[in-house]
Amino acid sequence: MRKEKIPAATIIRLSVYQRYLKRLLANGVKVVSSSELAYEASVNPAQLRKDLSYFGRFGVRGVGYDVASLLNTISGILGLLDEWRVVLVGAGPIGKALLRHPQFSKQGYVFEAVFDVDPNHVGKDLVDGHVVKDISELPKVIKEKDIQLAVLAVPSEKAQEVADILVECGIKGILNFCTTRIKVPRGVSVQYVDFTILLDTLTYKISQHSIEGKEDSVNSTKPKWAREHSWPVVQSNSHRQGVSLTS
Amino acid sequence: MRKEKIPAATIIRLSVYQRYLKRLLANGVKVVSSSELAYEASVNPAQLRKDLSYFGRFGVRGVGYDVASLLNTISGILGLLDEWRVVLVGAGPIGKALLRHPQFSKQGYVFEAVFDVDPNHVGKDLVDGHVVKDISELPKVIKEKDIQLAVLAVPSEKAQEVADILVECGIKGILNFCTTRIKVPRGVSVQYVDFTILLDTLTYKISQHSIEGKEDSVNSTKPKWAREHSWPVVQSNSHRQGVSLTS
DNA sequence: TGGTGTGAACAACTTCACAGCG
């Protein structure tokens, strides 16, 4: 465990491991080996061990990992030992669905307030007694409740505008359901959730397959643990260059 | 443009470029340079050119790319020149929100039918005249309408079970909103949409920042186009090994 | 002149293979 740079993909995987550990714990499993856990997470066991090794040594040789303590360790690494308060901006269909999505609270995320840019939505009652607030109230709420995370689900044309407000209010992380890439300053992180882009990668693969036919069957050079990943939403960021389109 | 292996991330980016090209076209812009387009997509211009170079030579030196023709080319590469029929499995809040999400049809994806595993949902009327069908009707519909793509939004416990059915019916690509990694045979692709995992990466970064303090300001070794990506949902696949947990 | 196309250098990430230890 040296102080190397930690791959972004490692963090994603920690999050996957964490879920399986929760499940194992709930099932009363006490100990798990890297290969068992790796199998569930669909990764190479060496990968899992390497991922953990960035942060310390948590296993027992010849045995495996203690489920409860590894779960606790990983949760700590991810910063998930406490709850996180989140604001939701955008009370359209997606926003509403997210509000009632049980996975958020299961992972410790609590929606503290819901906002919308559309005056027609403001004031409406939603799930769990949430009332849609006008976006002008954002700064007050964020500061009062010391919120660092935002979920952005407004129409894409408004994405940058709202993002600027969020940044201004001190939000440090944005989960962005809009289809435009937003520009944020260093120190603020953005993650994109873009359904149709992911579908596009599927159509690409399917189209390729039907072109290539099969040349796969004879291929025995493939490794035991074939990599065939489901992919990224990559973004570079923080380069406010001189270029800009008139649109 | 040699017949090299194309990075998965390249495909994702093509999809991003494609959207901006659509927008430019709608705005009457005729020609665009790699740096303009790259700026919008938040990537390095060299990256964009390299991405395109895997597939051919589409630009004019000293000028840039013809918006309309590049759009057409990329759409062709992604397989998006025709519509794709899609089945939705899972008529919960997420499923319903997806049904009425305009982005799908904008990209040429048409929901042909909606299914659910929960008998209570079956028969209900949804948006656009969709009636929820029982999952037993899946094979018939998929075969009759020759469908290759599925969106999976059932409770996570049911994910593998439903995925197996989909694969059996000949589905080639699955967009998976469930939180468990599913196992599918080679030739079938899966993309994960997992909100909370992405939130976890944000909490990780935020937690790190507050630990590290700032050592950032003096750092002048950073490249002009800083990479600071928003990340993957990686999955290796097709390794049905002997390991298996009792759960 | 200005922007594309691309080999070559570089950087990041994954897998291997085995030492080391319970």
Next chain:
DNA sequence: CGCTGTGAAGTTGTTCACACCA
């Protein structure tokens, strides 16, 4: 003996830098 931890090798992806050409 079995499984972890990890340096080193291998693979994949990104950026540079410049030749080339409209």
